[in-house]
Amino acid sequence: MAVNLATLRSHVELALVGRVTAPFSYRDRHAVETVSTGIAEIDSLAGGLPRGALTEIFGSACSGRTTLLLSALAARTAQAEACALIDGCDAFDPHSAVAAGVELKQLLWVRCRNIEQTLRATDLLLQGGGFGFIALDLGDMRADLLRHVPLESWFRFRRAVEDTPTVLLVLEPESNAKTCASLVLRMEAEPARWSTTLETHAPDFFRYPPSWLSEGFGIRAELLRSRMQPIATNSFQKPFASAGRSELIETNVLRSYLSVTRMESAPK
Amino acid sequence: MAFASIHVPNFPVQAVVRAEPGLGNRAVALVDGTPPIWNVVAANEVALLAGIELGMSKSQATPFRAVEIRKRSRVQEKSAHAALLDLGASFSPRLEDTASDTIILDISGLTSLFGSDENISAQLVQRASALGLFVHVAVSSNLEVSLHAARGFSGITVIPPGEEAKSLGQLSVRTLLPSAEILETLERWGVRDCAALAALPVLQLSERLGQEGVRLHELARGACLRSLVLAQPGVCFEEEMALDFAIAELEPLAFLLGRLLDQLCARLEARALTACAIRTHFDLEDSFEKDFQLLSESSPPKLAPKTYEKVLRLPVPTRNSKMLLKLLRLQLQEDPPHAAVLKIILSAEPARPRAAQGGLFLPSSPDPEKLELTIGRLAKLVGPTNVGSPELIDTHGPGDFRMARFAPVSDESTIPSKNRSAVAHGSRETPRAAFRVFRPEIQANVELQQNYPTRIYFRGMRGNIIAASGPWRTSGNWWREDPWQQDEWDVEVRFDSVSGQSQKISSPRTQNGIYRIYYDSLRAAWFARGRYD
Numbered sequence A: 001m002a003v004n005l006a007t008l009r010s011h012v013e014l015a016l017v018g019r020v021t022a023p024f025s026y027r028d029r030h031a032v033e034t035v036s037t038g039i040a041e042i043d044s045l046a047g048g049l050p051r052g053a054l055t056e057i058f059g060s061a062c063s064g065r066t067t068l069l070l071s072a073l074a075a076r077t078a079q080a081e082a083c084a085l086i087d088g089c090d091a092f093d094p095h096s097a098v099a100a101g102v103e104l105k106q107l108l109w110v111r112c113r114n115i116e117q118t119l120r121a122t123d124l125l126l127q128g129g130g131f132g133f134i135a136l137d138l139g140d141m142r143a144d145l146l147r148h149v150p151l152e153s154w155f156r157f158r159r160a161v162e163d164t165p166t167v168l169l170v171l172e173p174e175s176n177a178k179t180c181a182s183l184v185l186r187m188e189a190e191p192a193r194w195s196t197t198l199e200t201h202a203p204d205f206f207r208y209p210p211s212w213l214s215e216g217f218g219i220r221a222e223l224l225r226s227r228m229q230p231i232a233t234n235s236f237q238k239p240f241a242s243a244g245r246s247e248l249i250e251t252n253v254l255r256s257y258l259s260v261t262r263m264e265s266a267p268k
Numbered sequence B: 001m002a003f004a005s006i007h008v009p010n011f012p013v014q015a016v017v018r019a020e021p022g023l024g025n026r027a028v029a030l031v032d033g034t035p036p037i038w039n040v041v042a043a044n045e046v047a048l049l050a051g052i053e054l055g056m057s058k059s060q061a062t063p064f065r066a067v068e069i070r071k072r073s074r075v076q077e078k079s080a081h082a083a084l085l086d087l088g089a090s091f092s093p094r095l096e097d098t099a100s101d102t103i104i105l106d107i108s109g110l111t112s113l114f115g116s117d118e119n120i121s122a123q124l125v126q127r128a129s130a131l132g133l134f135v136h137v138a139v140s141s142n143l144e145v146s147l148h149a150a151r152g153f154s155g156i157t158v159i160p161p162g163e164e165a166k167s168l169g170q171l172s173v174r175t176l177l178p179s180a181e182i183l184e185t186l187e188r189w190g191v192r193d194c195a196a197l198a199a200l201p202v203l204q205l206s207e208r209l210g211q212e213g214v215r216l217h218e219l220a221r222g223a224c225l226r227s228l229v230l231a232q233p234g235v236c237f238e239e240e241m242a243l244d245f246a247i248a249e250l251e252p253l254a255f256l257l258g259r260l261l262d263q264l265c266a267r268l269e270a271r272a273l274t275a276c277a278i279r280t281h282f283d284l285e286d287s288f289e290k291d292f293q294l295l296s297e298s299s300p301p302k303l304a305p306k307t308y309e310k311v312l313r314l315p316v317p318t319r320n321s322k323m324l325l326k327l328l329r330l331q332l333q334e335d336p337p338h339a340a341v342l343k344i345i346l347s348a349e350p351a352r353p354r355a356a357q358g359g360l361f362l363p364s365s366p367d368p369e370k371l372e373l374t375i376g377r378l379a380k381l382v383g384p385t386n387v388g389s390p391e392l393i394d395t396h397g398p399g400d401f402r403m404a405r406f407a408p409v410s411d412e413s414t415i416p417s418k419n420r421s422a423v424a425h426g427s428r429e430t431p432r433a434a435f436r437v438f439r440p441e442i443q444a445n446v447e448l449q450q451n452y453p454t455r456i457y458f459r460g461m462r463g464n465i466i467a468a469s470g471p472w473r474t475s476g477n478w479w480r481e482d483p484w485q486q487d488e489w490d491v492e493v494r495f496d497s498v499s500g501q502s503q504k505i506s507s508p509r510t511q512n513g514i515y516r517i518y519y520d521s522l523r524a525a526w527f528a529r530g531r532y533d
Helices: A002-015 A040-046 A065-078 A094-099 A115-128 A143-147 A151-161 B011-019 B045-050 B074-089 B117-130 B143-152 B164-168 B180-189 B194-198 B202-221 B250-270 B288-295 B321-334 B368-382 B417-422
Strands: A053-059 A083-087 A107-111 A133-137 A167-172 A181-196 A212-226 A246-250 B003-007 B027-032 B039-043 B067-071 B095-099 B102-106 B136-140 B156-158 B237-247 B274-284 B307-318 B341-351 B387-392 B401-404 B435-449 B452-458 B461-476 B484-495 B513-520 B525-532
Touching (some): A040 A212, A065 A133, A065 A167, A065 A181, A083 A115, A094 B387, A115 A151, A151 A167, A181 B513, B003 B117, B003 B143, B011 B074, B011 B250, B027 B045, B074 B117, B102 B143, B117 B136, B117 B156, B136 B143, B143 B164, B164 B194, B164 B202, B180 B202, B237 B250, B250 B274, B250 B321, B250 B341, B307 B321, B307 B368, B368 B387, B452 B484, B452 B513, B452 B525
Parallel strands (some): A083 A133, A133 A167
Antiparallel strands (some): A181 A212, B003 B102, B003 B136, B095 B102, B237 B341, B435 B525, B452 B461, B461 B484, B484 B513, B513 B525
16 A cells, blocks of 8 residues: 555656646745844744734834834845835824934835725735835724724735735734734833932922933833744744743833933023 | 848828727728818728729718728828838948838848848848838848839848849839839830830930930849938937827727837837836817806906826836836826817837846845836825835924935945944844824823923823923024924823723824923914824
8 A cells, every 4th residue: 555655656746747846745834934123022022023924013002013113114124125114194203213223215105094095005015016024004093993994904915915025014003913913912011211300309399390301111012923933044033932921122212312402491 | 232121011001000000901091181172192902902092082982881091190100200210220220211111221241140131121021010010121232222122022022132133124114213204205115114124225215215214224224323321210209199089088098098108119129228208298179167267257267278298207217018008097097187188199218228137135126117006006096295205304393304206225235334233133222212293293282380291181181291301492494484493392191091982992192101292382382293102
């Protein structure tokens, strides 16, 4: 029986020679190439962003989603990849992006007004192809609107990006892509850090009100789903964490204090 | 020396058929004249077999149902002649513009490129066919012999040196284009072909027909020598089409634009060039809007322009007619002409083809032609000002930027080194907190205590400010009509909790976090600019 199977196998392989490289070898669809997010902690947590798959980042406002998006954009544009940002709420700030290291010439920014435009623009860009990174920013949209996005839209996006070198990143207030997302991260904000002159001026508080400086805030990222298996490539690779693990990232504020004149409140 | 003459038989008909490829296998007759008198001035063989005769009136020709009757078009003849010159220039820079339907090329030295004279002739016929022209080609070492052979023999004719007189012998003397008086004399003598004319004694011919007779005798023997009158084919790539009836809808207009673009791209290809811009010019019918305005006495009439002009600039030169048509359609959908179209002129700005060298290790980037199409579609979807690459403006104005054309580079070395080093793989640098902008900015009510903001109210939410950094005073444009003066604050807000259904559908714009607010001194109001995320 075993001899017959081997003969049959070799016969089929001979018949398919030149058309199919290895007809009986298993093709692992979960083995994907990943790229760096630009934030070391998240890279060590999630293993980077997968190419040819949909990544979902969700969290409340001020939870650090945009910080992660700009870091990833900066990392991709620095590698001279063509990137696209479909801005569902027209909330992108180019100044903030430049401060984060994004090379604006490599970025196609599509400013949309509603969810229909946003989904249609995403379809057009995915069909056009050739982009290394496409981000869909739905972060400021109402959660109840996003819940009504049909599931087939997410499936269509996943299918369109499959077997391509494109990273598709979606920012949302809630997770909606369900099983279409290969990587799901939940972001949460930690308390902001302030430096203050409160203690030094405490004895004479009303004469000299305290000065405050924002130093940034912490972000907590939690890995909810990852269906990736690393492959040996020359791209970024890190050992992956199991779902449920989280990492804390500290951020700096954007403002450059040295270039702006500080106005102290005049004592009354 | 070797010369190749290219002759387009029945040139006026072919010029019309070139613009309407559907007429290729049908009987076509052209009429011309001053209305209401129209006469048939040209017809193809199929039409002549069907019974059409040159000179018959249009009313006589109309009953022939199988024959397509068209008006002779000088515009299309001009385009067809330009295409003929492009065909010649694609083979040899030494060419003579002999007539509107005939050109002569000096093909000396082309053997190493194209092969034998027969191969050269075959390729000329093939390329002419791509340009929508059916041509006769004749090759000879004598310029005049090649010219008359092309006019007299159909298909490809190669005349070996020394056999000129023998080859031309079968041709009718009409091919030599004698004057009507001499032609009548020759016919009276019974001289109908070149062999008979060449056999006449030249001295007696000179006595009876003068110098013209001697010239015809030399032509018939293939002994007339003259040099090539060189012509410089222009670089004007323009195609025109005048319409019998005005077109108001996009679909039929796009159909005609597609034809013209096919012709333009074929001409560009013949000259090994591409287009870096396409200019569209329409002559428009008098618009209803104008008539309507003329009727109204209350307002002065506003005359609408009778032409429509647009320029389609391409980021990369191309001669892909299908892609160009899609881009033109998008452009027309975005800004359609205000009246029906009577005449179309399409012209291409020629450019050298793009030379691109792919690299194994370069990152993937969108195909430039496909990208332009995608951007065109996106511009139609969200508006042309909402698609592009953001560009910072050298100003202190808060949040100022402009949109530029998206033109990514594939070469990593063109990216500033500071960006590359700053975002190296696995960077351990602390990331910058990103800022999200509210567009338009949201008006807010802010309560102050000792000049410090303590409570804020905007978008139906009220919150306590637990920390504030500011004010950061900026001002500018005081010398212009739109000055600004602002005191900015970074504030950490903790909003009062809301309950039930309103929490579920609350806008994500109002959630705890660090916001940037400012007091506009000129408008005397507080606004929320955005938040850190």
